[in-house]
Structures are given as structure tokens and as C-alpha cells.
Amino acid sequence: MTPTADDYRWLFEDDNGGFLAESYCATLVRQMTRADVLLRLGATFVQQATFGQVVDPVDLDDEEGRSYIAVAQIAGSALILEQFSMVGYDHRVSLSQGTTLATHFNTVNADTGFAYLHDGKVLLDFEPFYGDFRDAEDAELAEALRESGFVGDPGGEWTDHYVEAAFALASRLVGPDLSREALEGATYVYASVPER
Template sequence: MGSASPMGYAWFFEEYQKESDLIGVTFVRGLSPEEACHRIGATPGDTSREVGIAAYAGDGGTVLIDYHCQPLPETLSQGTEMARVITGVTMDEHFVYSVDGVVVTEFEPFFPGDRNGSDPDRLLAHMRELGMPLDGEADGRTSIALAFALAAEATGVTLTPAHYAAEPVVGSID
């Protein structure tokens, strides 16, 4: 198992809860923040459109954060892989892992045993190592922390408080 753990993202809960009750976080392997923004149609520096995006350089790639949870194009994972976690008090949580434009594994973090996608069991070893409850329901905060750790583990991209404190590349999409 890699270095991702649910406790490694506890700080992130505190940060995003200051900003919004709804958030989308996308880990993308091997892309710079500028390239990730380009792939989703966001012009870096242009914040004039409806949905704001912040792209942080992390270890191994980029982490995109948006506070409106608009669907991001699967082209974001062309030639690479991405994992997206959507969470908030006003909607259902969601985890999706895509490789080369194809949704491989997706599930609700509260119910990780109920997976869909082209290869729903691809991340099963990581899920077991993280201690995801594959035969029952996870509790709220723990399920999202596990989903963030799984996203980091699956993509090899990590976001630390130091990465988050750095100035992100910002843009917007419609």
C-alpha cells in the first residue's frame, strides 16, 4: 500500500468546510495545473464564468477543487487517470475513477461495496487496505476521508497542507 490514509486528509475537511458545504475534488496523475485547466475548458486566470476551479500542484499531478460540482469531462483522464470525490451536505457523495477517458470504478462512499464501471473491482485491493467497509455502510465523515485516501492511492497524487497553501491556478467553466 502507498502512503495515502484517511487521517492524511482530515485537515482538508476543516479547510473545505470553511468555504462551502458542497465540493468536488479531482486528483489527476501527471498533469500540470495549467494542462488540467485546459482539458476542462477553463482559461487560467479567467474567473468570469459561473463555475470556479482552483488547480493545485500536488505530488504526482494536480488536484482540482470546485465548489459547484459540475460534471468534468472524461477527457481529463485521456492518456492518464483521475479520481473525483464529490461531497456535501446538500447532495449525495460520489467517487469516480477514470482511466484514458473511461469510467473504471464508481460508487457512493457510504456504500463502497456497490460499485459500477468498466472494471468495478479494479481498486478493490486498495479499498481493502484502507479498511473500507465492503459489506456494509460506512459512516459519514469516515467514508469521505476514505474516498479521498483512495483517490490519492489510485492516482498516485497527493495534496498536502503545504500544496494547498500555495497559490493555485484559478479559472472558471460554464
């Protein structure tokens, strides 16, 4: 089954949405371990967490000059989830060295971004809120965008359920399947990362 935005509507049911409804960054890195992510980011382990604790964040001691990320291992790939920071997005080039990565974010002001990279090269970069992906020159990539739920309207019409569509697109482009079972069943590691 190829994921679509409909497959991620559950993220906003009941209390599942947590910070995803407000401000988040999600980064999926193909064939990378949690340890590799922490090493590349210069991160320090803080504690383990469940998906429920990640979407309804646990209280962590704020350290000046550091951001917090949650990293899970899902089918051989690493998933980074963050609230009110964009470490994965900011480090997308270095995290994608030697592999493939998709990262997306949404802020409380509806500033959005989605980037798809392979080995440091940007293959796609657009704003999910507007769903305008006219720069997707690759026909297969443009089809994956449409099938994930983005409208691709040159007039700038916004895409319904753009967060859900971004999760579907990341799963399509990078794999693995970020199903509800995979996200809820994973063990996450909280880590602190020095700000750039």
C-alpha cells in the first residue's frame, strides 16, 4: 500500500496530535541508526520515551543553547521528531551524506518546509502549506506529491491536511512505512543537541 494523507489523519484524532498540531519538525533518514544520528548531530542522550510521551512532551530541563530531539529506529531508518526546533531540517545536508533524507516542518505561524535530499544534493524543496511543487521537474516525483495529497496549484491554493500529506510523502520517498503501528510501537530516545 502506498501512503496518502488519509493514512495520517489519526495523528490529529483525540490527543494524538500533540505538538504536531502546533509546531514540529520530522526528519526521516534512510538506513541510519539512532546512534549515527546522535553522533552526526553531536547530541547527548537524555532518556528513553514512548510515542505518547513524544507527542505530549515530557518535561525536560531546558539548557541554554540546546535543542531537544526524539529519535526512533523504524525498519532500519531513523526518524527524528522535534517540537519548537528544526534541528533535522537545519542539518539536512550533513544528515543526508551517504544516504537519502526527507524532512518537513510546520510552525505555529504556518511557516512550512519540505526537503528531499540524497547525499547532500537537494532533489525537492517546497512549502507544504501551499502545496506548490512546480519546481519538481521529475515526473515520478511530481506524481508522488499529488498522490500523497498535495495540490500543486500554481495559484498558491493551500493544501488540506498538508501535515498528513508531508508524512505520507516522506514515507513514500525514503521508506519505511511510517504507519500508526510503526510510530506508536517504536522506542524513542530523547537527546539534546547544541544549537548552531
